[in-house]
Amino acid sequence: MKIKHIVGAAALLSVAVGAAAQETVVKIGHSGPLSGSQSFSGKDNENGVRLAIEELNAKPITVAGKKIKFELQSEDDQGDPKAGVAAAQKLIDSGVKFVAGPYNSGVTIPASRAYNDAGVVIATVASNPKITQQGYKNLFRVNASDTQLGSKMALYAAKEMKLKTVAVIDDRTAFGQGLAEEFKKQAKLSGMTVAGHEFTTDKSFDFTSILTKLKTKNVEAIFFGGYAPQGAPMARQMKQLGINAKLLGGDTICTAEMGHLGGEAVADNVLCSQGGAILDKAANGPAFKARFLKRFNQNADVYAASFYDATMMFAQAMQKANSIDPAKVGPAISAIAYKGVAGNYAFDANGDMKQSPVTIFTFKGGQPAALTSY
Known part of the structure; x- marks a missing residue:
């Protein structure tokens, strides 16, 4: 009887080893600000990637005859260019060939060179136009x-x-400066007068002096890049x-954190632009929001859906290429x-979306509320 058990166990082990041999692990990297004042965005984006990976692994896809098991490797780039390059190198050294991120333009510009070379x-959702003007094919x-x-x-x-x-x-920052310049350019073309352009930093919290200066100009709106x-203390x-x-502002103030930090000072007096259509009106938007809320016990913020989509897009392209080689998947x-x-x-x-709708939001009850998309 013992011999039969041993033979049976060996057979089961052989099957298990054979199954494991038919499975390929693919790491998906994530780079974002997981610490510091922007950590709410970094963790939200990371969760978008995590949800996609969990859903892909629940219904494994097959590439070149082997089941793919996706694993997440997430690195904290602190929203800082130097830390972002270090995070990129860590992902590269770990053998990661597909990365969702970085989030910040100032991080993406230097880190993208390292990723490209590897x-x-x-x-990425980083929005500075220079990012896709570098000639990097992937x-x-x-x-x-x-x-x-x-x-x-x-x-x-x-x-x-x-x-x-x-x-x-x-x-x-590379993001804030680029965004402000694009607003200013179009404002002038649209016949508006730009009465002043002031500067601060992404570490400042006291804007009294520059706001006092702008108050004397009787402006109807202040655009913050x-x-x-x-944005909230402003x-x-x-x-x-x-x-x-x-x-007024861009996508980075179109977040519940803006309402949380700003309290009653953030209402219909604040408007912002965010890439993408209104999620509630998108075909799969409400279902995604429900799954995200159930999994993480919090609502998806600005770019969770975009990071989810990026991960799913990687998987679809692997199937299309019938390869996990980035030289073929790109x-x-x-x-x-x-x-x-x-x-x-x-x-x-250049790697830019051929069509990317923009939605204008305001705030109601501390939450971003969509007004229109165009």
Whole structure:
């Protein structure tokens, strides 16, 4: 009897080993600010990737005759260029060939060189136009660029809000500066007067002096190129100084964190532009939001759906290429049109989306509330 048990166990072990041999592990990297003032965005994006990986592994896909098991490797780039390059190198050294991120333009610009040199495919929401002008073939932007985010906020301000005089503040990051310049350019083309352009940093929390300066110019709106941890206190200080101007911004202030940090100072006086259509009206948007809430016990924020889509897009391109080799998967991404939760992904020669709708939001009860998409 013992011999039969041993033979049976050996047979089972042989089957298990054979099954394991038919499974290929593919690491999906994530780079984002998992610590510091922007950690709410980094963790939200990471969860978008995690949800996609869990769903892919629940219904394993097959590539080149082998089941694929996806694993997440997430690195904290702190929203800092130097830390971002270190995070990129860590992912590269770990053998990661597909990365969702980085989130920040200032991180993506230097890190993308390291990824490109290592043959890594990356999908980023970072919006500075320079990112896709570097000529990197395996770099894809899964979101609107600053050109679209800044210009459409300006168009909305001119055409729908009928504003005549505005001012600009930017935080001097690659993202904030690029976004502010695009807003300013379109504002002037739309006939608005840009009465002032002030500068701060992404570490500042006191904007009293520059707001006091702008108050004397009687502007109807202030466009802020920067992030929610600065945008929220800026809204509070505008209220304290009796500045009745609207506060406008891009996607990084289109977040529940803006309402959380700003309290009653963030309401219909704040408007922002975000890449993508209105998620609640997208075909698969409500179902995605429900699954995300059930899994993480919190609502999906600005770009969770985009990071989810990027991961699913990687998987579809692997199937299309019948390979997990990034040298084959990258061209497959360029050639396919992937229908995701947050949008339809088809790319031009630079790696920018051929069509990326922009949605204008305001705030109700501390939460972003969509107004219109165009």
